[in-house]
Amino acid sequence: MAQIDFKKELETASKSMIMIHDPKLLIKLIVRMIVRKLRVKHAAMVLYESDRDAYVLSISRGEAGVKLPAGYTRFNHESPLIKLFSRKEYKHLTYNRNAIVSEDINRFIWHETVIKNSNGNGHEIRELLHKVNEQMEMLSSVACVPAYYRHTLMVVLLLGEKYDETKFSQEELDFFAALASDAAMAIRNAQLFTHLKAQSERNRKLFLQTINVLGSTIEAKDSYTHGHTERVTQYSLAIARQMVANGSEHFSKSFFENLYIAALLHDIGKIAIPEDILNKPGRLTKEEYVIIQKHPIKGAEIITPLSLSQECYNGILYHHEHFDGKGYPEGLEGENIPVSASIIAVADAYDAMTSERPYRKSLDKSFAIEEIERNISTQFSPLPAQAMLELYEKGEV
Amino acid sequence: MAQIDFKKELETASKSMIMIHDPKLLIKLIVRMIVRKLRVKHAAMVLYESDRDAYVLSISRGEAGVKLPAGYTRFNHESPLIKLFSRKEYKHLTYNRNAIVSEDINRFIWHETVIKNSNGNGHEIRELLHKVNEQMEMLSSVACVPAYYRHTLMVVLLLGEKYDETKFSQEELDFFAALASDAAMAIRNAQLFTHLKAQSERNRKLFLQTINVLGSTIEAKDSYTHGHTERVTQYSLAIARQMVANGSEHFSKSFFENLYIAALLHDIGKIAIPEDILNKPGRLTKEEYVIIQKHPIKGAEIITPLSLSQECYNGILYHHEHFDGKGYPEGLEGENIPVSASIIAVADAYDAMTSERPYRKSLDKSFAIEEIERNISTQFSPLPAQAMLELYEKGEV
Numbered sequence A, B: 001m002a003q004i005d006f007k008k009e010l011e012t013a014s015k016s017m018i019m020i021h022d023p024k025l026l027i028k029l030i031v032r033m034i035v036r037k038l039r040v041k042h043a044a045m046v047l048y049e050s051d052r053d054a055y056v057l058s059i060s061r062g063e064a065g066v067k068l069p070a071g072y073t074r075f076n077h078e079s080p081l082i083k084l085f086s087r088k089e090y091k092h093l094t095y096n097r098n099a100i101v102s103e104d105i106n107r108f109i110w111h112e113t114v115i116k117n118s119n120g121n122g123h124e125i126r127e128l129l130h131k132v133n134e135q136m137e138m139l140s141s142v143a144c145v146p147a148y149y150r151h152t153l154m155v156v157l158l159l160g161e162k163y164d165e166t167k168f169s170q171e172e173l174d175f176f177a178a179l180a181s182d183a184a185m186a187i188r189n190a191q192l193f194t195h196l197k198a199q200s201e202r203n204r205k206l207f208l209q210t211i212n213v214l215g216s217t218i219e220a221k222d223s224y225t226h227g228h229t230e231r232v233t234q235y236s237l238a239i240a241r242q243m244v245a246n247g248s249e250h251f252s253k254s255f256f257e258n259l260y261i262a263a264l265l266h267d268i269g270k271i272a273i274p275e276d277i278l279n280k281p282g283r284l285t286k287e288e289y290v291i292i293q294k295h296p297i298k299g300a301e302i303i304t305p306l307s308l309s310q311e312c313y314n315g316i317l318y319h320h321e322h323f324d325g326k327g328y329p330e331g332l333e334g335e336n337i338p339v340s341a342s343i344i345a346v347a348d349a350y351d352a353m354t355s356e357r358p359y360r361k362s363l364d365k366s367f368a369i370e371e372i373e374r375n376i377s378t379q380f381s382p383l384p385a386q387a388m389l390e391l392y393e394k395g396e397v
Helices: A003-018 A024-036 A082-086 A088-094 A100-113 A123-140 A170-221 A228-245 A251-264 A268-272 A286-292 A297-306 A312-317 A337-353 A363-374 A382-393 B003-018 B023-038 B080-086 B088-094 B102-115 B122-137 B172-223 B228-244 B253-265 B268-272 B286-293 B295-306 B310-319 B340-355 B367-372 B382-393
Strands: A042-049 A055-064 A144-150 A152-159 B040-047 B055-063 B145-148 B154-158
Touching: A003 A024, A003 A170, A003 B172, A024 A042, A024 A055, A042 B080, A055 A152, A082 A088, A082 A123, A082 A144, A082 A152, A082 B310, A088 A123, A088 B253, A100 A123, A100 A251, A144 A170, A144 B382, A152 A170, A170 A228, A170 A268, A170 B003, A170 B172, A170 B295, A228 A251, A228 A337, A228 A382, A251 A312, A251 A337, A268 A297, A268 B172, A297 A312, A297 B172, A312 A337, A337 A363, A337 A382, A363 A382, B003 B172, B023 B055, B023 B172, B055 B253, B080 B088, B080 B122, B080 B145, B088 B122, B088 B172, B102 B122, B154 B172, B172 B228, B172 B253, B172 B268, B172 B286, B228 B253, B228 B340, B228 B382, B253 B310, B253 B340, B268 B295, B295 B310, B310 B340, B340 B367, B340 B382, B367 B382
Parallel strands: none
Antiparallel strands: A042 A055, A042 A152, A144 A152, B040 B055, B040 B154, B145 B154
């Protein structure tokens, strides 16, 4: 390994490291690089995990014989190698070499015994060094390189013998120290990224669950809509998927999320409609019907403070528009009806027909599907209605 | 600047860079380090901003005379320096030096004119070099160093003269190139962090806003509670702040957030109570009162799918418990009533008294406060009730 190689390898490695935000992948790449490019028979990485306050053997690569079972081997703060690298009083043992190397250990022990003549903590140091030696043998390592992040031991790189069986030069050890140090930093960076990402996802999930609860509040009030919201949402998503499958639309991931939210909240405006009208068993009067028809507008008003996407807003506001322009609240026509609204309209009608209502029993699925087919291009937009028929034929609704 | 210094400076700089996740701070630190430690009269950084698809002079440091107005100077893809560093056909002009240096430019122009004898794109190159020269003078720079991230020009480091007025050596330019390259990566990393953090905060805000909408749905139903939810929330937070101020409690930031959510949702269970009972103008019958008393339990049920914190859940479930054990739903007593619930209880009672109800007009604030004082240790827990009295005395409620 010439000097120029070290530099280049380190530069390349460090560069790629920062941008990898998956800690596990990162560790894997580093250890693999050491084994493959740097001609070491075995390499492993021990990593500090702050949530467990322990060191874990995260990965081990190399010849079959010297591979260690990763993930399970844990080292606490009293583990010999961890103690050696963490405590100030042992710093002098590794400072000059940036590492502990097995061939040094006997020399150290001899030094502590003969030169220092068992004064001070010589006995303790000898004992620790003996234990370190045993541990390194157990871990198939001839050199161990520590790396720190803000004075905390973050990483210990375990290195097996080189293929050419020569000893590690100081230059090589310095290289490994620099690599381990960059790795410690990159791993810390990746851990923060993972943490932040999880937090963001948790918040997103919480938002969507709250939308779900918000959508279901209407069911506490309107006794005939039990499960309606949930079913309309499932039908709407199925219709959209079918429209993609039959090639009539190319919906993005965010379209599906907006459709999901809009479907969950499509009837939220009914919160503002008196219960005696919502739950009336007989036919509604003209005046009562006018009040009920306000629910899409009320719904759009209720969700306004959320500043949801236009697609969401439209899905709620226009889910009672008809393709022929005879719906409400605005009498939009044909292609002017937003896609999400036209999908929810079909799903809503299908569920209304196939579940019990104040004024009638539930109807057969086949009847509901015939009704939808009969009203294509009058009440229903052709593409979502067609998709609904296809779902029925496939037995998916 | 000896070689050893470069290495150390770069190592130190790179290390600190990765962990700084505020892009602006990061750029500031890098440019400051160049000016202070590397003895350059002036340094500036031009940074690619992907959302504007443009290069922006992000910061400029140095002697007063050569400081440039940062933030406003923008360079598009046709700007001479950007063109020079971005396009393949000009790569040979900067490749060997990792930079463009003003003293080279005339030599390049001469070379393109005499040696290449205006063949090929020589004319175009000469013109570009003239423009680069002008631009560098305008930017008080004698050397410009590019850095790339995945083949995209990310950073141009602008360097003024050195204090000792010697020319930049190749070694120095290589150092700046390595520094700029590390900076490009670190800035990219920081930008991703900022982006992810903003996303997480957006999702959190969306969640809290949805909670807010969820809390206010009850007002669409219960005509006498207009603004009640919002006011109880404000009173609850004020009481908690006052309890911290008078030294009786030390609430964490998350306690306040949980209290906020619980207060917004404290009456959500009323969604499940019939409107005619909620809005009854006369006195309630015993049976009706039993039904109304179910709203804390219904509320806790409604929010169960959200898996909110225990503090939130308790705040909703127990906001009608009394200190003497005579409240509902469980008849909890004294310290057994969760703090958030005991705070909401005081806020709720105060707002109920000071706003109009189905069966009476609103009462005077002073009367409401006297009522709370009279019922300390019977209905109300002493600490939040005391805090409410203090808020009244300070004129804050």
